[in-house]
Amino acid sequence: MKKILFATSECVPFIKTGGLADVAGSLPKNFQKEYFDCRVVLPKYKVIPEKYTSKMEYVTNFYMDLNWRQQYVGIFRMEYEGITFYFIDNEEHFSGDQIYAGMPWDLEKFAFFSKAVLAILPVIDFHPDIIHCHDWQTGLIPVYMHERFANNAWFGGIKTVMTIHNLKFQGIWNIETMKSITGLDEYYFSADKMEFNGDGSYLKGGLVYADAITTVSKTYAEEIKTPFYGEGLDGLMRARANDLRGIVNGLDYEDWNPETDPAVQYHFNAKNFRKEKVKNKLALQKELGLAEDPKQMMIGVVSRLTDQKGFDLIAYMMDELCSDAIQLVILGTGDPKYENMFRHFAWKYDKKVSANIYYSNDLSRKIYASCDAFLMPSLFEPCGLSQLMSLRYGTVPIVRETGGLKDTVEPYNEYEGTGTGFSFANYNAHEMLGTIRYAERIYYDKKREWNKIIDRGMAQDFSWKNSALQYQELYDWLIG
Ligand code: ADP
Ligand code: GLC
Numbered sequence: 107m108k109k110i111l112f113a114t115s116e117c118v119p120f121i122k123t124g125g126l127a128d129v130a131g132s133l134p135k136n137f138q139k140e141y142f143d144c145r146v147v148l149p150k151y152k153v154i155p156e157k158y159t160s161k162m163e164y165v166t167n168f169y170m171d172l173n174w175r176q177q178y179v180g181i182f183r184m185e186y187e188g189i190t191f192y193f194i195d196n197e198e199h200f201s202g203d204q205i206y207a208g209m210p211w212d213l214e215k216f217a218f219f220s221k222a223v224l225a226i227l228p229v230i231d232f233h234p235d236i237i238h239c240h241d242w243q244t245g246l247i248p249v250y251m252h253e254r255f256a257n258n259a260w261f262g263g264i265k266t267v268m269t270i271h272n273l274k275f276q277g278i279w280n281i282e283t284m285k286s287i288t289g290l291d292e293y294y295f296s297a298d299k300m301e302f303n304g305d306g307s308y309l310k311g312g313l314v315y316a317d318a319i320t321t322v323s324k325t326y327a328e329e330i331k332t333p334f335y336g337e338g339l340d341g342l343m344r345a346r347a348n349d350l351r352g353i354v355n356g357l358d359y360e361d362w363n364p365e366t367d368p369a370v371q372y373h374f375n376a377k378n379f380r381k382e383k384v385k386n387k388l389a390l391q392k393e394l395g396l397a398e399d400p401k402q403m404m405i406g407v408v409s410r411l412t413d414q415k416g417f418d419l420i421a422y423m424m425d426e427l428c429s430d431a432i433q434l435v436i437l438g439t440g441d442p443k444y445e446n447m448f449r450h451f452a453w454k455y456d457k458k459v460s461a462n463i464y465y466s467n468d469l470s471r472k473i474y475a476s477c478d479a480f481l482m483p484s485l486f487e488p489c490g491l492s493q494l495m496s497l498r499y500g501t502v503p504i505v506r507e508t509g510g511l512k513d514t515v516e517p518y519n520e521y522e523g524t525g526t527g528f529s530f531a532n533y534n535a536h537e538m539l540g541t542i543r544y545a546e547r548i549y550y551d552k553k554r555e556w557n558k559i560i561d562r563g564m565a566q567d568f569s570w571k572n573s574a575l576q577y578q579e580l581y582d583w584l585i586g
Pocket of ligand 1: 124410437466
């Protein structure tokens with residue numbers, strides 16, 4: 107039995123701000139249980155709902171030194187859907203109202219978490235063959251492994267994998283503070299290690315010291331070797347190209363299923379969506395106060411409202427878009443400039459635009475189930491799960507050809523009768539608008555073609571089956 111430990115800062119169903127949580131919560135369930143014992147460790151945040159915390163079982167506690175301080179480490183444990191989860195408890199670090207508080211607070215929080223992940227292992231008597239780290243919050247784990255745990259016989263043979271879900275976030279801060287917070291000495295802050303443009307970078311540490319690196323789509327794995335997408339680390343990505351693989355994310359097909367999803371009022375599948383799906387649209391129009399018209403093309407957006415997702419293109423084209431025969435339903439939070447932009451247009455076009463500036467798992471599912479199209483014109487997109495959810499729920503994605511969007515959405519070709527969505531290549535607002543309008547024409551004038559696009563989309567298989575096998579291969583290769 108091979109033992110794998112996922113270390114992550116978020117994980118469905120306990121706590122989620124984005125796609126990382128979906129991946130950390132669903133991938134472990136998809137490994138072959140006979141060969142892999144995959145467990146997950148994450149912080150025990152105060153904001154994890156009580157229905158989960160009340161089921162966690164207290165294991166033990168101890169004190170760990172981090173820099174000059176002794177810090178409390180509590181361990182809780184819970185079995186959920188066949189997976190063992192460990193939660194690391196520390197009131198000082200994890201009791202905020204939001205899981206990320208920004209720098210420099212997150213710097214100490216995740217230094218603590220990363221070190222605690224290693225420190226608890228002998229205590230819980232779980233010796234993983236591989237610690238699989240996700241994003242900058244766990245970037246220090248491979249570094250600490252090298253720094254102080256490597257000489258400890260108990261830790262012998264443990265390998266580390268670092269998965270990049272988003273290279274933009276690195277955990278960057280000045281070196282002096284970082285040294286005092288992490289307890290790492292000067293040696294670790296040279297240009298070939300954690301130093302980054304005069305500062306320190308947690309993620310870079312992870313990428314230097316991990317035994318293997320993965321990212322969440324093949325295209326993004328190539329893109330990050332170039333300056334435009336490399337976030338200053340493209341040189342390192344090229345240097346470690348042999349250890350870097352792109353494995354596209356999957357989706358939990360049980361959880362995300364339009365036939366059974368409790369949030370969806372009128373269930374449907376690949377056979378009956380032509381009749382059933384529109385009932386959800388009508389219900390949503392009513393719920394959100396939009397014009398109730400089954401024929402209106404409804405375009406959805408569910409997203410963190412950040413520059414990454416291409417919202418400056420949307421902002422630029424909002425008036426033009428709203429002059430078309432469409433409805434727009436937005437669900438998201440983030441940058442106030444985008445939150446306010448959508449609020450403004452929802453006020454200006456109140457029967458056409460619905461701006462829901464909050465987080466809601468329920469409403470997100472209704473949007474995927476109800477809309478005709480889903481808009482995701484990202485500037486960059488390591489993988490993207492929203493377009494996979496859309497495909498699964500018979501909603502046609504309109505995307506920019508970058509990262510995982512390029513790998514998972516096949517552009518419609520009207521001559522060959524192929525494709526699962528619409529896409530454009532350049533980060534340009536007019537190109538985006540042209541593509542949306544092309545989709546509108548097919549929707550209104552060639553409805554049979556439109557429905558065939560949905561047929562092909564719903565027939566795709568983006569469950570974890572294939573990608574989980576690729577991770578298993580990587581683990582086998584590393585463990586030998
Ligand atoms: P990212 O991880 O960059 O945010 P992904 O497309 O990989 O992008 O994943 C985003 C996930 O977060 C999806 O599951 C999406 O449905 C969800 N999501 C984003 N914003 C919201 C929101 N306001 N309410 C509910 N779910 C949201
Ligand atoms: C990141 C990326 C997103 C990806 C997700 C899960 O948040 O922005 O593209 O799908 O991680 O890997």
